Amino acid sequence: MLTVEEQTQAAPPAGTGAEKERAVQRMFSSIARYYDLNNSLLSLGLHHAWKHQAVSLLDPNDRIVLDVGAGTADLALLTAARLGEKVRIVAADLNRPMLAIGVEKVRKAARQQQIVCVQANAERLCVPDASFDAVTTGFCMRNVGDLTTALREILRALKPGGRLICLEFSRPVAGWLRGLYDWYSFTLLPWIGTKMSGDHTGVYEYLPASIRAFPDQEGLARVMRDVGFTRVEYRNLSGGIVAIHIAVK
Numbered sequence: 110m111l112t113v114e115e116q117t118q119a120a121p122p123a124g125t126g127a128e129k130e131r132a133v134q135r136m137f138s139s140i141a142r143y144y145d146l147n148n149s150l151l152s153l154g155l156h157h158a159w160k161h162q163a164v165s166l167l168d169p170n171d172r173i174v175l176d177v178g179a180g181t182a183d184l185a186l187l188t189a190a191r192l193g194e195k196v197r198i199v200a201a202d203l204n205r206p207m208l209a210i211g212v213e214k215v216r217k218a219a220r221q222q223q224i225v226c227v228q229a230n231a232e233r234l235c236v237p238d239a240s241f242d243a244v245t246t247g248f249c250m251r252n253v254g255d256l257t258t259a260l261r262e263i264l265r266a267l268k269p270g271g272r273l274i275c276l277e278f279s280r281p282v283a284g285w286l287r288g289l290y291d292w293y294s295f296t297l298l299p300w301i302g303t304k305m306s307g308d309h310t311g312v313y314e315y316l317p318a319s320i321r322a323f324p325d326q327e328g329l330a331r332v333m334r335d336v337g338f339t340r341v342e343y344r345n346l347s348g349g350i351v352a353i354h355i356a357v358k
């Protein structure tokens with residue numbers, strides 16, 4: 110069995126920029142059909158609670174919300190459920206197979222009047238400046254080619270005073286949890302994920318490696334401040350396995 114360090118090295122080459130973007134998109138195309146099921150299985154159902162927590166931080170007066178890296182539209186649907194009929198949501202993702210599942214879920218929930226799913230790159234959002242009351246993003250920032258570019262683009266899209274709510278994997282606070290979590294994510298998770306989806310692109314090895322390579326709670330807050338966000342704060346969920354960063358334009 111490989112050590113955690115060896116498995117990090119064995120993960121598919123993520124690279125940076127366009128190279129990383131292509132590799133990540135190949136992975137999501139390969140697992141899109143299994144994404145929701147595997148998400149529930151691999152997070153032991155916790156991702157539902159994490160997503161609920163994230164949308165609970167939206168302001169009840171938000172009327173137009175952008176979800177970046179919307180995937181299969183979970184956050185967009187929860188936002189519609191929380192803020193009611195008056196809210197309009199743009200669910201943007203680069204990956205067509207993921208979005209196609211999102212479109213179907215939006216249709217089944219009869220939310221087509223409220224949620225529009227669009228294919229767009231987080232680093233080049235095709236939206237006007239200062240047009241959204243809030244931006245949500247769930248488990249996407251770790252996957253973009255360039256984090257700073259994506260955060261700058263989100264800042265541009267927000268109205269002054271608008272808030273970014275960013276849900277992302279982070280760093281468990283307690284040492285014992287970090288050890289357990291490393292074992293789970295580098296050993297058990299790739300095995301289950303690959304068995305369930307039959308994936309051969311290495312996405313379930315990429316997942317823990319990308320989490321480890323991503324800035325921790327303080328690091329991400331720093332990048333957000335450097336980009337120009339103010340009043341950046343974060344909350345740890347599940348002992349810091351996941352964190353929600355809230356940042357204001």
Ligand SMILES: C[S@@+](CC[C@H](N)C(=O)[O-])C[C@H]1O[C@@H](n2cnc3c(N)ncnc32)[C@H](O)[C@@H]1O
Pocket residue numbers: 130133134137177178179180181182183184201202203204207229230231232246247248249252253254
């Ligand atoms: C782990 S999934 C998260 C999906 C959804 N937000 C959720 O919480 O279930 C990450 C998503 O980010 C998308 N993504 C990655 N890089 C992107 C980019 N540069 N622009 C837009 N979407 C991107 C992927 O296509 C994928 O659907």
